Amino acid sequence: MFKKILIANRGEIACRIIKTARKMGIKTVAVCSEADRDAMHVEMADEFVMIGPAPSALSYLNMDRIIEACKETGAEAVHPGYGFLSERAEFPELLKQAGITFIGPSARAISALGDKIESKRLAAAAGVSTVPGFMGVIESPQHAITIAEEIGYPVMIKASAGGGGKGIRIVNGPEEMAENFKLARSEAANSFADDRIFVEKYITNPRHIEIQILGDKHGNIIHLGERECSIQRRNQKVIEEAPSVLLDEETRQKMADQAIALAKAVDYDSAGTVEFVAGQDKSFYFLEMNTRLQVEHPVTEMITGVDLVEQMIRIAYGEKLSYAQSDIHFKGWAIESRIYAEDPTRNFLPSTGRLTIYREPESDVNADGVTVRTDSGVEEGGEISVYYDPMIAKLITHAPTRLEAIQAQRQALDSLAIEGVRPNIAFLAALMNHPRWLSGELSTNLLAEEFPEGYKPALPEGDMARQFIAIAVAAEHVHNQRKREVSKSIRPAGALKVEQNRVAILGKQSYSVKVEERQQTLLISIDGEPVRVISAWQPGNPVWAGHIDRDVVFAQIRPVLNGSRVMHGGCSADIVIYRASAAKLMRFMPERQDNTSSKQVVCPMPGLVKSVFVTEGVEVKQGDPLCIVEAMKMENILRSERDGTIAKIFAREGDSLAVDAEILEFTA
Structure with missing residues (x-):
């Protein structure tokens, strides 16, 4: 086995690879740009090499410098992760010339399958269903219009060397072609140093389903089931799950057979993913093949128990696959949410800065068979840079059923505390409660259809509003208790209860609140309805955790003037709490006017x-x-x-x- 490998990547995927290498007893070398000198993957690796300035073209895409780093450190192999050099066919060729092993497929497979145009030709030849389109490079907007009119609108313009949602535009008519053609081509050049684009039919109301495969250098190829990645924004995956609600066993097998047939056509030898666009009627068409590890690979690992990174390393070393197809069994359901540094309330604009708070949910297996896993490459005090992808972490939950995995994901999202940048956590939490997501009635259009005006956190209503008030009142009670202790005005020993009357204001509605303390339990009356609260929360903790009646509740909590800001389940509200006498006077206070200008x-x-x-x-x-x-x-x-x-x-x-x-x- 390799004694030392270099990871030609950064962030969470670099950390993920290092963890598996450490488990296998393999030493690791990290590479970093000047912007990443203090990054987590640099700290985790056994050694590191600085390879260039912050822009990726001068660092993480610098093949010569990475090969030099291998020679400097004695690294025998390179794992590219995903993105950057993972699908650049010339990279494994250069490594081979330098006597270094590429932990990934052959240059031939990358070249054939990584090019979207060539891969469609190969898929058609291998008997794989393909989307109607033009299997050639589109040279101009007018050329694209001609093709689009032949196959019918809407069409999708795609970067030939693309991936990760970059260089993709949907065009509904000829009047939209020129602008989208220019943007797709520009993004393709910036992201992949290759501005070739092609056009294919856009399947309306589609679902995005992919098959994970593994192949070794001895001709063995197996599949590890499917992942559904239909929850997308701007063609970028947001939530993934395994298995898919849509597929039955017959359709799953047909997809897997076609994926393996395509892999065999190029003697594929590593982890790879064959992606399909599927109709609601279970029809499916080849979309592309990613000749690398996928961002969403953890959900497959959770339902199969297979460490895909370990298998890639063993395959690259020349070992036969550790598994036959009959060894692969699917257990339970897994869901992954991508945590991005982007503000969902401002049309998901990227947010950069330093992480002043970063607290992950507890990762363990509980008595109900629920597992929480966080793959991240950041820590508190780290920086989200403008130079790279805005992903902060991936939050994965696994449980016996889909609904249990969703419930675990809800709690995990509410337990993940991030400040310093604006994350998309509240948006993901709202999705976990959305009826279409819960029912499994998915499509890649879901976000555009259900959030046409973008995302705005809703005010809680009904039972959830009562939970929000209970949390804020319980927090205020702890604050007051601390103040009494500081002022030495502690209750006499033996006192069993203290009654406190308050008014809580949520939005434009007021609630009369009465608090009664009995040992470790708070009995909170909200407009006469009793709520029992048990929590060990202390001021300064950004996550409130406790029991509200029979429910286990996690929520984000931040102090505001005279109250708390509570975020839970995709809802957010400032709850202001006054003594009853002060609340009577508040109605005479003038409302603040917004004098901002739109000039x-x-x-x-x-x-x-x-x-x-x-x-x-x-x-x-x-x-x-x-x-x-x-x-x-x-x-x-x-x-x-x-x-x-x-x-x-x-x-x-x-x-x-x-x-x-x-x-x-x-x-x-």
């Missing part, structure tokens, strides 16, 4: 100005494009929210802007 257009995220479409003095209409700001490798078009005249432009092409930096100003 300025500010940068919604840290990023680079790629283009400015307007000039001073020009008139624009609502919806007109104003500029393009690139952040986290994605190009974002900022459009005018009003009709008006441009008075002044502050930003120019090539400028690096901080969040809320002024871009332009309208006349009054």
Whole structure:
């Protein structure tokens, strides 16, 4: 077995690979850019090599420097993780010339299957169902329109060398083609150094289902079942699960057979994923093959018990597969949520900065067979950089049934505390409670259909509102108890209870609250309805945990003036608590007026100005494009929210802007 391997990646996947290598007794070498000098994967590895400046083109994509790092440290093999160099066919070739093993498939397989156009040709030849489209490079918007009219709108423009949702645009008619063609091509060039794109039919109301395969260098290929990745935003997966609610055993076997047939056509020898777009009627078509480890691989590991990273390492070393197809059994249900540094209330704009709070939920197996797993590459005090993908962590739950896995995911999301950047946790928690998700009626359009105006955290209602008030009142009781202790005005020994009358305000509604303490239990009356609360929460802990009546509840909690901000289940509310006498006077207080102006257009995220479409003095209409700001490798078009005249432009092409930096100003 290898004695030392180098991980040509960063973040959570680098940490994930290091954990398995450590378990196998293999020493690890991390590589890092100047921006990642203090990153977790650097701390975890046995040694590290600095390979260049922050931009990935000068560091993590620098093949020559990574090979030099192998030679400097004596690393015998390289695991590329996903992204970066994982699907660059020239990389394993260069490694081979240097006498270093690539922990992944052959350069031939990467070249054939990593290219979306060539892979479709191979799939068709191998008898795999394929989506109608043009199996060639599209040279111009007019060429794309010609193809689209032949196969019918809507169509999907895709980067040939693409992956991770980059370089993809959906076009519903010829009038949308020119702009989307340009954006897809630009993103493809920026993300993959390859601007080739192609066009294929967009299947309406589709589901995204993929088959995980493993192949060795001795001709053995098996599958490890499917994952459903239909919950997507901008073609980027958000939630994944295994198995799929849609598939029956017959359809699963057909998909797996086609995936294995394609892998055999190129003598595939590593972990790989064959992706399909599926109709609600269980029809399916080949989408692409990812010749690498997938972001969502943990859900497959949880239901099969197979460590995919370990198998990749053993296959690369030349060992035969540790499993036959008959050894693969599926147990329970697994769900993965991707935790991103992006603000869901501002159209999911990337959020960068330092993690002032980062607390993961407890990871263990409980008595009900529920497992919580967090794959991350960050720690408290770490920084989310503008240079790389905004993923913070992956939260995985496994349980005997889908509903139990969802319930575990809900609790885990409510237990994950992050501050310093704006994460998408509340949005994911809201999804876990959404009726379509719970019923399994999924499609890749679900988020666009159910959140057409974006995500805004809802105020809790009914029983959940009572839980929110109970949490805030219980927290206020602990604060008051601490104040009494500090002031030395502690209750006399032997006192069994203290009654406290309060008024809690949630939104525009007031609730009369009475608190009675009995040993370790709080009896809280909310408008006359009793609630029993037990919790060991202490001030300063960002996660409130306890029992409310018979429910186990986890919630995010932060102090606000005269109360607490509580976030739970995708809902958020500030609960303000007053003494009854003070509450009577509050109705005479004037409401704060919003005097903000909409004259300025500010940068919604840290990023680079790629283009400015307007000039001073020009008139624009609502919806007109104003500029393009690139952040986290994605190009974002900022459009005018009003009709008006441009008075002044502050930003120019090539400028690096901080969040809320002024871009332009309208006349009054």
